[in-house]
Each structure stands twice: as structure tokens, then as C-alpha cells.
Amino acid sequence: MIVSYKWLQTYFEEKLPEVEKLEEILTLGAFEVENIEKVDGDFILDIDVLPNRAHDCLSHIGIAKELSVLLEFGITYSNKELLETSKVESILIKNKEQDLCRRYIGRKIEGVKVGPSPEWLKERLEAIGQKSINNIVDATNYVMFDIGQPLHAFDADKIDGGIVVRNAKKGEKIVTLSGDEVELDESILVISDEKDPLAIAGVKGGKKAEVDESTSNIILEAANFAPVNVRKTSRRLNILTDSSKRFENEITPQMAERGMEEVSSLVVEIAGGKDTKVGEVVDVYPRKTNPYKVGISLDEINQLLGTQITKKEVEGIWDRFGFNVHTVLPIEKIKEIIDSEVVLGKEYRSGASVSYDAPEAFDCSSLSAWIFKEAGISIPRISVDQFVFAEKIKKKSLSLET
Amino acid sequence: MDKQSEKKGEMGHLHPITTLIREISDIFSSLGFEIVQGNEIETEYYNFDILNVPKDHPARDMQDTFWVKGLKETVLRTQTSAEQGHYMEDHEPPIKIAVPGKVFRREATDATHEVQFHQFEGLVVDKDITLAHLKWTLELLLKKLFGENIKIKLRPGYFPFVEPGVEIDMICFRCAGSGCPSCKQSGWIEILGAGMVHPNVLNNIGIDPREWRGFAFGIGIERLVMLKYGVDDVRTLYSGDLRLVNQF
Numbered sequence: 001m002i003v004s005y006k007w008l009q010t011y012f013e014e015k016l017p018e019v020e021k022l023e024e025i026l027t028l029g030a031f032e033v034e035n036i037e038k039v040d041g042d043f044i045l046d047i048d049v050l051p052n053r054a055h056d057c058l059s060h061i062g063i064a065k066e067l068s069v070l071l072e073f074g075i076t077y078s079n080k081e082l083l084e085t086s087k088v089e090s091i092l093i094k095n096k097e098q099d100l101c102r103r104y105i106g107r108k109i110e111g112v113k114v115g116p117s118p119e120w121l122k123e124r125l126e127a128i129g130q131k132s133i134n135n136i137v138d139a140t141n142y143v144m145f146d147i148g149q150p151l152h153a154f155d156a157d158k159i160d161g162g163i164v165v166r167n168a169k170k171g172e173k174i175v176t177l178s179g180d181e182v183e184l185d186e187s188i189l190v191i192s193d194e195k196d197p198l199a200i201a202g203v204k205g206g207k208k209a210e211v212d213e214s215t216s217n218i219i220l221e222a223a224n225f226a227p228v229n230v231r232k233t234s235r236r237l238n239i240l241t242d243s244s245k246r247f248e249n250e251i252t253p254q255m256a257e258r259g260m261e262e263v264s265s266l267v268v269e270i271a272g273g274k275d276t277k278v279g280e281v282v283d284v285y286p287r288k289t290n291p292y293k294v295g296i297s298l299d300e301i302n303q304l305l306g307t308q309i310t311k312k313e314v315e316g317i318w319d320r321f322g323f324n325v326h327t328v329l330p331i332e333k334i335k336e337i338i339d340s341e342v343v344l345g346k347e348y349r350s351g352a353s354v355s356y357d358a359p360e361a362f363d364c365s366s367l368s369a370w371i372f373k374e375a376g377i378s379i380p381r382i383s384v385d386q387f388v389f390a391e392k393i394k395k396k397s398l399s400l401e402t
Numbered sequence: 403m404d405k406q407s408e409k410k411g412e413m414g415h416l417h418p419i420t421t422l423i424r425e426i427s428d429i430f431s432s433l434g435f436e437i438v439q440g441n442e443i444e445t446e447y448y449n450f451d452i453l454n455v456p457k458d459h460p461a462r463d464m465q466d467t468f469w470v471k472g473l474k475e476t477v478l479r480t481q482t483s484a485e486q487g488h489y490m491e492d493h494e495p496p497i498k499i500a501v502p503g504k505v506f507r508r509e510a511t512d513a514t515h516e517v518q519f520h521q522f523e524g525l526v527v528d529k530d531i532t533l534a535h536l537k538w539t540l541e542l543l544l545k546k547l548f549g550e551n552i553k554i555k556l557r558p559g560y561f562p563f564v565e566p567g568v569e570i571d572m573i574c575f576r577c578a579g580s581g582c583p584s585c586k587q588s589g590w591i592e593i594l595g596a597g598m599v600h601p602n603v604l605n606n607i608g609i610d611p612r613e614w615r616g617f618a619f620g621i622g623i624e625r626l627v628m629l630k631y632g633v634d635d636v637r638t639l640y641s642g643d644l645r646l647v648n649q650f
Contacts, residue, residue: 028557032569050560052567060569228458249460304530304598304615305566 001058002128005043007146011032012065014073019043023065030066031057036353042127054249059148071321080265088279089217092162098286100189101165101201103224103253105260108156108279110217111135112271121270134144136211136218138278139266141242148251149222150243154198154209156217161194163219175207176239179286188233189225202230202247204239220267222260224253253289287356295328333375343367354381418536418627418650419520419639423502426522426621429546430500433539435524438499440485442506446475452487453563454602461562466508468485478506481612482523483563483620489525490607495614503621513635520623527609527616531567536596536617540570545594547630548575555590564597564618575629584629594621
């Protein structure tokens with residue numbers, strides 16, 4: 001991950017340590033810094049983000065969060081106001097592959113002026129080795145390198161009908177933005193209009209709806225694609241992009257929403273005028289993920305590491321990472337959930353998922369898995385695994401009363 | 403060569419890689435580790451799956467693999483860690499093994515990379531094992547090899563079969579930390595990867611991770627040989643060049 005020191009600094013009010021010191025702090029506490037290059041007034045760090053953290057650290061904000069934890073600096077987020085929307089011609093989005101495209105947010109913006117990016121934006125992108133193309137494309141790239149959500153912009157007037165997320169047909173062809181003709185098949189997910197593929201989903205955009213100087217109406221895309229499919233497609237076609245790299249490491253569908261807000265604001269800021277009209281977001285999100293709780297006990301941490309880390313330190317670290325931290329006594333918490341009857345009357349659905357369906361629908365084993373998870377304990381999802389996992393107890397202990 | 407030795411045939415001697423493997427084996431034996439040999443041809447399951455590296459996981463990119471033609475899901479092992487699963491399936495914990503052996507990676511060769519090299523794997527599974535035990539063990543090993551004055555530091559690393567994973571750096575024994583060509587001016591040398599055995603690995607084998615914990619490490623032998631004897635290019639270790647071999 002190529003990171004600009006100046007860009008990182010924008011997240012902090014306090015001054016970051018000198019770059020050599022920063023390198024040491026990152027290397028000892030987070031990731032190895034493989035190289036540092038001085039580029040007019042900035043330092044460019046090549047940070048080796050390994051696969052276990054690629055889902056949240058292939059972005060400036062990801063690295064800034066690590067620094068916030070290590071330096072005990074608070075992060076300042078730019079709190080942009082939500083854009084005012086107006087009525088625009090509506091867009092139709094059809095998602096035919098809900099397992100492969102977990103979320104698709106589209107938004108139309110009418111009356112943009114495509115041109116060169118402002119200097120600050122060019123500078124930021126060029127510092128990290130990216131070529132500035134035009135203000136719209138640069139905005140999508142900038143937000144990706146900032147927060148880690150890949151984005152795409154289509155020229156709305158070059159699209160025939162609505163947007164369809166589907167598998168390609170055998171022999172179907174697409175000319176990519178870099179001008180290469182690529183032959184597709186059924187294993188490849190594409191974003192298409194009623195006629196042709198517009199992009200290889202999560203991997204690369206196509207020529208047909210390319211944004212250029214003549215573009216005035218655009219559709220912005222913030223989507224989430226299944227990691228294994230993106231990985232297989234990009235390996236098969238031998239097209240590795242910044243976008244495919246992020247999707248194949250599985251980013252959360254939650255991010256798409258934020259990506260769309262950020263990129264829309266930026267587009268309006270740098271390509272908008274008095275006639276610019278921002279449409280409502282169209283959010284196709286068939287299976288919402290629920291917030292997930294993880295728990296760990298202080299004893300577990302210290303027994304594993306042979307340390308004497310205090311509760312305060314652990315809470316501080318989690319807090320700076322941006323987690324919502326609570327202390328729970330697991331047994332008490334489980335009793336509390338059961339006593340509160342929150343799950344009473346909820347739907348029984350065989351095969352209900354803990355991360356998607358709870359707490360609205362359960363089957364027997366997902367109910368126990370969910371209750372334990374709420375108390376910070378992760379147990380297997382399937383009853384036979386729960387049987388293997390659990391300890392045998394005496395019949396008379398079969399009660400929560402003690 | 404004088405006449406007498408020509409007549410008797412000259413005594414051969416060990417390659418520096420063999421010497422070092424034996425030296426490390428002796429150190430681990432004296433600490434009570436069992437020295438185990440694994441298979442060089444390994445199934446995908448033992449090389450990856452059981453070690454918490456699922457198919458199509460980006461972590462597989464970290465190790466380019468030789469697949470054996472004509473045999474289903476069979477690889478030349480990319481890591482001596484492949485022996486972990488075999489041993490743990492056949493033995494009840496507590497476990498304390500060291501596994502020296504050859505491993506293979508499908509990558510371009512250069513001064514520090516070869517398609518074939520040697521690793522020294524270590525695995526300990528017992529009750530109440532902590533990261534501190536890992537640190538002590540490896541510090542002891544490096545002191546025995548490089549002298550009492552060496553220092554090490556641990557920094558975050560990632561190997562799918564451990565959590566947390568660490569990279570261990572040793573203070574450069576040539577310049578003692580002031581920076582020299584051996585350590586690329588950093589004062590430290592990256593020497594091995596290690597970590598606490600991931601509960602998923604124990605679960606995969608049927609060992610209860612609430613009862614047992616462990617640590618594992620992998621040492622690159624060629625790297626140690628190069629450091630210890632000042633060899634610049636790993637490829638010379640395999641060239642069969644007597645000008646190199648006869649120095650040992």
C-alpha cells in the first residue's frame with residue numbers, strides 16, 4: 001500500500017512524528033514499511049499490508065487508524081453534510097446475482113462539468129503514483145485510496161436502459177478502459193446495460209460508458225462484490241487492479257454507503273455547478289449484514305501473551321480503533337437476554353444466519369450461537385459442532401439459576 | 403594434493419547447510435524437542451487447508467506453489483509447517499517437535515530466493531504456553547548460534563496458522579546495530595517468523611484450544627547460513643562450486 005505522509009497528516013490535529021520515527025512505529029506496531037521516498041514536500045511510504053488486514057488497511061484511513069492506536073492520537077474525520085438531493089431521471093438497477101453482488105448503490109448526478117482535477121487532488125494522486133485522468137475519475141480513485149471502497153463512474157447518456165448485474169454470456173466481449181478487448185464467459189460477473197457489458201464487476205471498467213470531456217450526466221457506483229469470484233476473475237483474465245485487490249480481500253458492504261456519500265460530495269465540489277442535480281441513492285442490498293459482536297477476556301489476552309496488560313489499556317486500544325467497547329459478564333448477559341424476552345415471538349426459519357437474519361429470525365442452533373455472541377463468546381453455528389465444542393454437564397445443572 | 407591423500411581418497415566433509423541443520427537439531431534436542439522428518443510431497447490439505455489457509459484465500463499468494471502433475475491436490479510442500487497436522491493427528495499433546503527439511507516455492511530466483519530451500523519448523527503444544535515461552539526459546543537458539551550478546555525484537559507478522567503472528571528481528575551481528583551492508587543499514591536482520599498456534603488449527607485436528615495452547619516458528623536455514631558465513635548469494639550454496647564448499 002502506497003501511502004502519502006501528508007495525506008495521513010490530514011487525519012490528525014497533532015503533528016505526526018518525523019517520517020523515520022513513523023516508520024519505526026509502524027514497523028514495530030503494525031506493518032513493515034518497505035520503502036520511503038521523498039517526493040517534493042512529501043514522503044511516500046510503501047507499507048506491506050498483509051492479507052489478514054487487507055480488508056481494512058488498504059487505505060489511508062486504515063493506516064491512520066493504526067497510527068491513532070499506536071500514537072494515542074485522536075482521528076479527526078471530515079464531517080461533511082449529506083448532500084441535498086433533487087429530482088433526476090430515475091435509474092433502474094437489477095441485481096441478478098445476489099450472492100456475487102452483495103450490494104449495489106447507484107446514484108445519478110446530472111449537469112457535471114468534466115475537466116482537469118484541482119491541483120490538490122492531482123497532487124495527492126500523483127504523489128502515490130496514480131495518473132490524474134479527469135475530475136470525475138480522479139474523485140472515485142481518491143475516495144478509494146482514502147477509505148478503501150472501490151468506486152466507478154459511468155456516463156449516464158451512453159447507457160442503454162437500466163443497469164443489470166449479471167453473469168456474462170459465453171463469448172461476450174468487452175473493451176476495457178485501457179483499450180483491451182477481453183472475451184468473457186458465464187463465470188464472470190459484469191455490470192451491463194440492457195445490451196452490453198459496461199464493466200467487469202469489481203475488476204475493471206469498460207469503454208462503452210466511459211466518462212470523458214463530453215460527459216455531463218453520470219451514474220456513480222459503490223458496490224460490494226464477493227471476494228472469491230473477484231479473485232478468480234482477475235486471476236483468470238490476468239487483470240489485477242486496485243479495485244480487485246480490495247474486493248478479493250473482502251471489504252464490508254457497509255462501506256459502500258460511505259463511499260457513495262464521500263464520492264458524491266467530492267464530485268459536486270470539484271465538478272458541480274449551479275445546474276448540478278444530485279439524485280437519491282438507489283441502494284440494492286438484498287441481505288443486510290448486522291453489526292457483529294466479538295469478545296475476548298482480559299485473562300485470555302494475558303495468558304496468551306504472557307503479559308500483564310490492564311483492562312484500561314485494552315479498552316483504550318479498542319476505543320481508538322473505533323470499536324464500541326462494553327464490558328460484559330457473559331453468564332449475566334445471557335440471563336439478561338433470556339429474561340428480556342427480546343427473541344420471544346421471532347420467526348423460526350431453518351438455516352437462519354447469525355450475521356444476516358438474527359435477531360429477526362432463528363433456528364435452534366443459530367439462537368444459541370447468537371445469544372452467546374451477544375455475550376462476547378463465539379461458539380460454532382451448527383448443532384453437531386456445538387455438541388463437540390461444548391462440555392458435558394450434569395442434568396441437574398441444566399438451569400441458568402445458580 | 404599430496405600423494406598419500408590421493409592414495410587413500412580424500413575425506414569428504416559436510417555442506418554448510420547440513421552442518422547448520424545438525425547444529426540447530428542438537429540445540430533443540432537438548433531442550434527436549436523431538437526431531438521429526440516430514441514429507442516433501444504433500445497434500446494440499448496438510449500444506450494449506452489444515453493450517454487455516456482456505457482455498458482461494460489471498461494468503462495463498464504469499465507462497466507460490468509447485469503442484470504435482472497428474473496427482474490430485476498434491477504439492478511440493480511450501481513450508482515445513484505441513485508436518486504440524488500429521489504429527490498432531492498421530493500424537494496426543496503435550497507436543498514438542500522440530501522439523502528440518504526441504505521446501506519448494508515457484509518463484510524467480512535471485513540472490514536471496516531459490517525455488518528450493520530449507521526450513522526448520524518448531525511446534526510446541528502444551529498447557530499455559532505463552533508468547534513469552536516462544537521468545538525465550540528463540541532467543542536461546544540465536545544466542546547459541548550467534549553469541550550471547552545478540553538482541554532480538556518481535557514485530558507483528560502474519561501467517562494464517564498462528565495468532566498473533568510475529569516476525570523476529572535480530573540485531574545485526576556484524577555491526578551490532580549501527581548499520582552495515584549485511585543489514586541494509588537498518589541495524590536489524592529479519593531472521594524468522596513465528597506465533598501462537600491458531601485455535602482453528604487445533605480445532606481442525608481435534609485438540610481443544612481451551613485446554614491446550616502452543617507456539618510455532620519457522621526458520622529459514624539458507625538465510626542463517628548466509629548470515630553466519632557471509633555468503634552473498636543463496637544460489638552459490640547449490641552451485642556445487644568447490645571454491646565455496648571447501649571453505650567449510
